[in-house]
Amino acid sequence: MTTKLNLREWATYLGVIRRRWIWVAAVFFPVSAAVAVTVFFLPRSFEADALILIERREPLMRKIPGGYDFDQYLLTLRQMMMSETNLRAIASKADMDLGKNEKALRGLVEKLQKTVSFRNKGRDLFEVRVSGDTAQEAYVLAGTVSSHLVETSLAIRRRAAGAAYDFIQHQLENFRNKLQEAEERLKFFKAEHVEEMPGTENTNLSRLQQTKTDLQAVQLQVRELAEKRTQLKEQIETEEPMILATTDSAPAGIRTQQMEAALAQALLTYTEKHPDVARLKAEIAAAKAAMAKGGKGAPTGGTGTTAANPIFQQLRASLAAVEADLAAAQAREAALNARIGDYRRKTVSIPEAEQKYRQIVRDVDVTAGIYSNLLGKLEDARIQKEVEIKDEGISLKIMDPAKLPLHPAKPNRPLIILIGVLAALGLGGAIAVLRELLDRSFRSRQEVEEELHLSVIGAIPEISTPSEDRRSAQRLRWAVVGTSAYLCVLAGVAGVELARQSGIFR
Template sequence: MEELVTQIVGYLRGMWRFRWWGLAFAWIVGLAAGVVIYLMPDRYESTARIHVDTQSVLRPLMSGLAVQPNIDQQIAMLSRTLISRPNVEKLITMADLDLDVRTPEQREALIGSLTKGLQIRSAERTNLFTLAYADTRPERAQRVVQSLVSLFVESGLGSKRQDSDAARRFIEEQIRNYEQKLVEAENRVKEFRLRNMGLLGDGGRDYVTQIAQVTAQLQQAQLELREAENARDAMQRQLVGEEPVLLPQTPPNSAVSIPEIDGRIDTLKRNLDALLQGYTEQHPDVVGTRRVIEELEAQKRQQIEEMRAMGGGSQFGALNSNPVFQQMKLALAESESRVASMRARAGEYQARLESLKEIAKQVPEIEAEMAQLNRDYDVHKANYDSLVARRESATMSVEMDAQGGVADFRVIDPPTLPTAPSAPNRILLLPLAALAGLAAGFALTFLISQLRPAFADGRSLREVTGLPVLGTVSMLQTDERKSKRRRGLLAFGSGVVAYAASFAAAVVVLKLIQG
């Protein structure tokens, strides 16, 4: 600590040797700074205050029905982004600032000065904004602030309208896109249903249930077929065991008939007529009945030929005249017809069952594709409905803005025409200039003391040279030297006091002039 104090004292002693240089330089710097401050052009600041009222009665009433953006946040963002190059160029035209502009360089300089000079100040947590601009000409400052107020209000209202219009256009475009997607999805579902109508069925039963039903029907038909076959076989056994009754012979040229086959043919023809009333020619029951009729007719022709060859036509006619035999033959024919019909029905159910089993293998894939189509359609439908609802909400928001106004711009203080300059603050700048002069004087004395150093005592000499100092010689203070020293101190102090007094007087004069 002692070494530090000794070093500081050494610096001060060295600076004291060149105090007159420092005082002279302080005067030069202070006077030059004072002249510069005095010659600085006056700037006049024009201000205006705007209040943005974002509290509307319609906002709570239309909550949930209309889109209500954060107006406070939008206004705050507007105040921060209003001073942009496009707005500044528009402001130059509105305030007629480009009348004296001749070159692009001058226009760029004007844009730069306006961008730096325009100010938008806002009170914290309030929508009260202060617009300010300072210029060397008060009327031009007022024009700039007036144009800035108009631009602020128009930007606020215009941005809301532009945002609303852009949002509506975007929603309309999206609605058209989703409407097209919805139509395409509906067409895909329709084409898929038409293409797989047989597989989809009526939608009320699945193929597992249908297979179970057809299987039950097939089992029932097979059971009835076996019953019919057993009944037919029993009748055939009865006919084989009965002894025919011989009757008188019929003329040889009379028509030969076989009651058993004729009865069956008649029964089958009646059944065929009944089937043709409900089915087509390609129905399995119709085809099977016709085939049985043809077989019976062929069998009849074959038996007649055999009987004629054996000469038993008269005996056969006698048998035909037996009533019991004829009834049994008719019953047997009906049983044969029923067996044929049931066999055809069982075959049809068997074919249906095989077809259903084959189709059932394709059902999972078809159902998955159908589910995918329905899922796409549901997504498009939900998005379409949501967009339509949002469009109505946006339309209602625009109408609400037009009717009640979500934000109201009120000019509380119009742009003022300044009569007194707002800058520069010479009363504040002059003391700063005086302090700057003193600091320059101190800096100069320190610099000279470092360039022309001197040793104030033997210790500093020993530390610098590294040589032993045997002793020091003191200077005797005579009366003449003391008197000279006092006069020097008095002169230096007078110079410092005069320096401070001159700046104080300048400040007083400026106050009187501005006062």
């Protein structure tokens, strides 16, 4: 039963093809022929490739601590190659800019930006691919782009190495001057604040204490000298500048004067409670008492002379000496007070001076660190510059130069024609099926019985008229002509394509 159904289905399909083949042919031949002709007129595109090798001389590159960032370097290089300036240079080397105005040159640059591409082929390989309208154009452009890429890479590396060296050298000079200035500031600050440096707190405090002790001693000396000055002034007030010396009393008077002079001299050294001072005072008092007792009843007309009182003179000299010593002691007291104030100021200002000192030292250290770092970088830049000048660092080499393409890369004509044929066949079949579905007439006894549920008594065979026979013959002739034309078109397209591939014409 299943076999009968399958045969019936196939019979139905064959019947549809037999009845509707004209629609399939009417769509298939024009569409497929149009696709074939259209493909023939599609512009061809040729591609040429050049393989670039990245040479990395690792032993030499290890001399440079920073080395190279290869990926970033290649990315930057590719971006630069696609810039308008480099593409204009490439077009000029390939003689593509001859006779072109500015607008045409810009169009050429835009075209090159679309047709030039780079593809990674491995860790140390990448490919330069260029598309062109002709094989010669693609070949020339690929060779020009690859050579320009190698030249540009070398120029960029040398220029960058030289610029880096010059920049670091300039910065080194600036920081050398800054370091010298910072060291001079530190030297001047230490000289100006030698007693306020960190660690001098104990020294200043000990000096302050010692100065206070010296001040107390000087103040005591000032008080003693002031008391002596007062005593001397009192003694001077009790003495007469001139005395009358008689012949009889001259020895006793001279003795008394000598003792008083000795007393004045002793008072310059000792206090009144000193035994020598007390003894001299007692002797002077006894001598004066004896002179007074012996002089009672003496004749008034005795001989005598007027002379300077030596005691008065001695007291005046002692007063001058005491006042001089007192002035010196007071001056020393003032100097010690000033020194104490200076030590106190320095002790108080030590934290601030220490802060400024540490800031200056920090500036010196930071500047010295930067300067030392720049020295190392300058040496690295010098090595890198020499490496680039000798072309011993990273370098690009054309490993596989571009070759003249023998066949166009685009379009793939056989594939497009095949797709067009299948599409035309499918479109024709779809139209035939649609026509069959729209036709509601019965084609067999089975269709009548299945549709009307009635038994068919008899069937009248199809009887064609002469006019229908003529139309059928005419359709057949048109089908033969169309098929022949279609085959001629395909043969012509194939022949032209073979001629192009053979190099007969391009």
